[in-house]
Amino acid sequence: MSDKGLCFLTIGELSKLIKKKEVSPVEVTTSFLERINQLDGQINAYITVLEDEARQSSQEAERAILSGNYLGPLHGVPIAVKDLFLTKGIRTTAGSKILADFFPKEDAAVIQRLKEAGAVIIGKTNLHEFAYGSTTDNPHYGATRNPWDMERIPGGSSGGSAAAVVASLCSGSLGSDTGGSIREPAALCGIVGIKPTYGRVSRFGVIPLAWSLDHAGPITKDVEDSALILNAIAGRDPRDSASSDVPVPDYTRALGGEVKGLRLGIPKEYFFEEIDDEIGEHVKKAIGVLQTLGVAAEEVSLPYVKYSRTLLWILVGAEASSYHEPFFRTRIEEYGRDVRANLEVAQFMLASHYLKAQRVRNILRENLLEVLKKVDVIVCPTTPVPAPKIGERDFKIRMGDRETTVTGGLGRLTCPFNLSGLPAISLPCGFTSLGLPIGLQIAGRPFDEETVLKVARAYEMNTDWHQRRPSV
Amino acid sequence: MEQSERPGLSQNTLRRFAELAGVKFSEDRLERIVPRVERYLGDVSRLEEVDVSEAEPAVVFSMKQELDNE
Numbered sequence: 001m002s003d004k005g006l007c008f009l010t011i012g013e014l015s016k017l018i019k020k021k022e023v024s025p026v027e028v029t030t031s032f033l034e035r036i037n038q039l040d041g042q043i044n045a046y047i048t049v050l051e052d053e054a055r056q057s058s059q060e061a062e063r064a065i066l067s068g069n070y071l072g073p074l075h076g077v078p079i080a081v082k083d084l085f086l087t088k089g090i091r092t093t094a095g096s097k098i099l100a101d102f103f104p105k106e107d108a109a110v111i112q113r114l115k116e117a118g119a120v121i122i123g124k125t126n127l128h129e130f131a132y133g134s135t136t137d138n139p140h141y142g143a144t145r146n147p148w149d150m151e152r153i154p155g156g157s158s159g160g161s162a163a164a165v166v167a168s169l170c171s172g173s174l175g176s177d178t179g180g181s182i183r184e185p186a187a188l189c190g191i192v193g194i195k196p197t198y199g200r201v202s203r204f205g206v207i208p209l210a211w212s213l214d215h216a217g218p219i220t221k222d223v224e225d226s227a228l229i230l231n232a233i234a235g236r237d238p239r240d241s242a243s244s245d246v247p248v249p250d251y252t253r254a255l256g257g258e259v260k261g262l263r264l265g266i267p268k269e270y271f272f273e274e275i276d277d278e279i280g281e282h283v284k285k286a287i288g289v290l291q292t293l294g295v296a297a298e299e300v301s302l303p304y305v306k307y308s309r310t311l312l313w314i315l316v317g318a319e320a321s322s323y324h325e326p327f328f329r330t331r332i333e334e335y336g337r338d339v340r341a342n343l344e345v346a347q348f349m350l351a352s353h354y355l356k357a358q359r360v361r362n363i364l365r366e367n368l369l370e371v372l373k374k375v376d377v378i379v380c381p382t383t384p385v386p387a388p389k390i391g392e393r394d395f396k397i398r399m400g401d402r403e404t405t406v407t408g409g410l411g412r413l414t415c416p417f418n419l420s421g422l423p424a425i426s427l428p429c430g431f432t433s434l435g436l437p438i439g440l441q442i443a444g445r446p447f448d449e450e451t452v453l454k455v456a457r458a459y460e461m462n463t464d465w466h467q468r469r470p471s472v
Numbered sequence: 473m474e475q476s477e478r479p480g481l482s483q484n485t486l487r488r489f490a491e492l493a494g495v496k497f498s499e500d501r502l503e504r505i506v507p508r509v510e511r512y513l514g515d516v517s518r519l520e521e522v523d524v525s526e527a528e529p530a531v532v533f534s535m536k537q538e539l540d541n542e
Contacts, residue, residue: 212530304522307518307519307522310515310516310518313512313515314515314516328495329494329495341504341508344497344501344505344508345505347490347493347495348489348490348505348509348512349512356516356519356524358529358530359524359528359529359530360519361529361530362527362528362529362530363522363524363527365530
């Protein structure tokens with residue numbers, strides 16, 4: 001296989017070659033670094049490429065594997081991480097000017113776990129400033145471009161992590177998700193992203209946007225790769241107050257399992273309202289594919305999800321303004337326009353608003369949990385629109401013969417699962433007539449990532465959307 | 473000093489509120505913030521239609537506790 005070809009493999013495929021010593025981690029890492037040098041000038045997926053560190057890690061991996069100490073499927077595999085995960089001695093900007101010279105003294109828990117699994121950390125990816133937005137049109141480090149159409153956004157806030165995966169500038173990546181920031185860019189880039197259950201993956205060392213909503217998780221080329229990364233990063237961490245000690249299964253064992261007899265819940269309200277026609281059509285076809293596999297679909301009622309965007313806006317505003325208080329008072333001019341505007345409004349949020357939002361959030365969550373007693377997963381679109389153009393402020397959707405502006409933004413359909421803490425995945429389920437990817441979202445019960453992954457993998461194995469790549 | 477013409481909120485009110493919170497905004501900024509705060513308050517008012525009388529706030533929750541209780 002050509003060196004260039006190595007970049008296009010999934011982690012599952014690449015790890016088999018590395019394990020059999022048919023390719024070396026050094027060879028793989030060199031291929032990716034060359035591709036990054038060639039392409040990232042256009043895509044701008046990375047804020048920092050860790051060339052020296054990656055070469056050194058790959059040499060260490062090669063030595064370990066040659067001496068019989070193979071650590072598992074991530075050993076010697078280049079992984080990119082969103083630049084809000086702390087990396088010891090390596091600049092961590094959170095996409096901001098304020099932290100442009102921040103060199104952490106320790107690694108985030110997920111970085112430690114990736115390193116323990118032998119992964120090669122190849123770079124730190126671009127994001128919406130402080131993860132507070134969904135475009136990755138970053139005022140300090142430039143806009144990341146969607147490899148399917150360079151005039152369009154990759155989504156966000158983990159836009160660099162998604163663009164890097166779909167452009168094969170890394171084998172897989174890590175993102176964070178407060179209102180949809182893993183799943184939404186995964187959907188707009190035509191790849192897979194999973195937000196695990198709240199408490200499943202440690203938030204230690206993740207620069208917060210909103211503590212009660214922040215999640216970390218993988219962005220990958222296919223569902224199997226997400227399971228492989230999740231295996232490495234999931235588990236109890238006493239340094240995260242919300243971390244759970246529910247045992248972590250081997251997520252790859254769920255893949256390929258029987259889906260016949262499972263029950264899908266199709267939301268009656270909200271998720272299929274105000275979405276682009278083409279997205280609705282493709283998601284309904286995807287549900288049809290699952291039904292042909294013996295999965296039963298039934299309509300479910302989620303009357304409180306319509307408050308999701310309001311809840312998210314209040315909760316993120318209040319929690320983010322608390323984290324940003326010291327910067328906001330002394331370095332306000334250093335924020336980009338939209339993040340500054342969000343934080344300014346957040347100064348006027350009242351404690352009573354925050355607590356009301358948390359109470360409504362509990363009701364919404366209880367409603368979702370009640371529904372998930374009757375069905376195994378909830379299936380819906382990931383985003384209401386395909387990738388908008390860079391700089392576009394009002395997102396237009398086509399509904400029948402009329403065009404309208406979508407309310408609630410790109411995270412409208414993903415944030416209910418941040419509010420409820422439930423695991424949710426996005427995977428590709430088609431393309432619009434303009435050739436833009438469409439995401440299918442599958443959400444499940446607390447700590448039942450296995451069923452979510454199983455249903456997603458079953459769909460993936462019966463379609464070929466995940467194999468399509470942009471011509472970059 | 474120019475006042476917002478919108479009912480309910482004025483730049484003066486917001487300025488005073490911000491000062492109490494230890495934040496100072498220029499008049500220019502305040503002028504731009506007023507409509508956004510009004511929009512925010514409009515959004516918040518949507519929650520009034522939800523009966524929360526039996527709901528406690530979920531400030532930071534742990535799924536672990538919930539599973540343990542089942």
